[in-house]
Amino acid sequence: MKTNTKWMGLSSMLLALALGGCGGSDGVTPVSEPEGDRFELRLLGQDAELYEKVLLGVGRVEVTTKGVPVPFRYSPAARSMDLARTDHAYLLGAFYLPADAQDADIRVHFDDMGAFREPGGTGLINARSGSIGFKTPRSELEKRNHVVIQLHLKDSLFQTRGARVLLPSTYVVH
Template identity: 70%
Template sequence: MMTNSRWMALSGMFVALTLSACDGSGGPDPIVVPEGDRFELRLLGQDAELYEKALLGVGRIEVIAQGKSIPFQLAASARSMDLAQTDHAYLLGYFYLPAEAQSADVRVHFDDVGAFREAGAPGLINARSGSILFTTKRAELEKRKHVVIQLHLKDSLFQGRGAKVLLPSTFIVH
């Protein structure tokens, strides 16, 4: 009798969970693609010879064209990057530049804290003030459909109190 009541309780919970998961829409939500031309934004570590690891994440990216914020789709790879690997430009995500826009202002906001390892000694990176701001022109974007931010680690990480501080030194490549 005890086994039968357990099965009934489990069956009831399963039915309740199944019904709560169904919203009656009949399928997944449609994917909305913003209007405009799609461009990639990537980040590449440079001058990283001092570092065995340089782990940073990007939390938010803002793109403004013609005075208006335009949608940015943050890629999963932007959350966890080892910028000491200088042979790989990490995908930060995509933005859609409206047809009438000739340029866009891009601001990349890093997560507050990162980590590094140099000569076997680990440490933290204070990246709170480490945002990157630049303007890109449509004519440059259309050449390769992407823009790469080169972050020069040797010139961007400074020793602070208890942690290195990120003050980005960058070069923008189209």
Template identity: 50%
Template sequence: MKLPSQSRWAPALLVALGTTGACDSSEDDLVRALGDPVLDAFELRLRGQDAARYEKVLLGMGQVEVTSFGEPVRFEPSPNARAMDLSDTNHAHLLGRFFLPRYVKQVDITVRLDDVGAFKEDSLAGLVNAQAGTIQFSTTRGALEQRSRVVIHLHLKDSLFEFRGGKTLLPSTSIAH
């Protein structure tokens, strides 16, 4: 008679040992034992609006922070977000993806743009001072689940102001899910 190898018994033994104290374990212990909880991915995008007077508005993403009740949420930036032409109002540029555990119901998002961008309108071209280009908002899981993304609409007509031969960006935005 051939005996089963120990490797076949190991999983059953681990399950049996793990369940002996199940009544005393908390949900945190279960999460630690199983590893990361199930994560849902959501896209974060940026789209230029009201750009009729501009041939080009080039901005780059500096940094994105996604948090839930002060705790960081995993965010993976898109390499293409370093150079975006927001005068193309038919395209919402992918800033990146963030990953929420199922129990997270609300997130706070902060997007900081690069300090300097560029613009071209008619025969005038120059730099955009985007140091004040920080966009902050909160959203809920329910809103995110509608389309698995959130889109920041940057209203260029109301966001770019003449300043010392260039433009200064003071973001005027709306959020769409």
């Protein structure tokens, strides 16, 4: 009986892996793609030497052109990022810029709270006021089909009475 249980568990796991591998989806591209040119939005932690972990999630992304909202598809990776890992630019999602749009206004809002770990201990990050906003021209987006926000952690996290506060210091790279 134990052997059958093990085989059932193993076969279920293999079936799940096989089905999970089908389709080749990147987790962002919807089945029916919105109109417009697709560009990715990524976030990379920088200057994280003081931290072992910096856990933040993105709550909302707003992309507009000429004041009109642009479709944005979230990536699952945007909900849980370790920005102390400076070798990986997390995919926040993709936006679809209309062909006649010359630029995009982008605003990234973080979840209200995050967490950090440093050699001396752990704590919370108050990210309520930590939004990032910028305008990017289409000509820059078309070079690599993505834009990367570099969040400089050393200059963005400030100690207060109960937590660190996120006041983003960023650099945008195309």
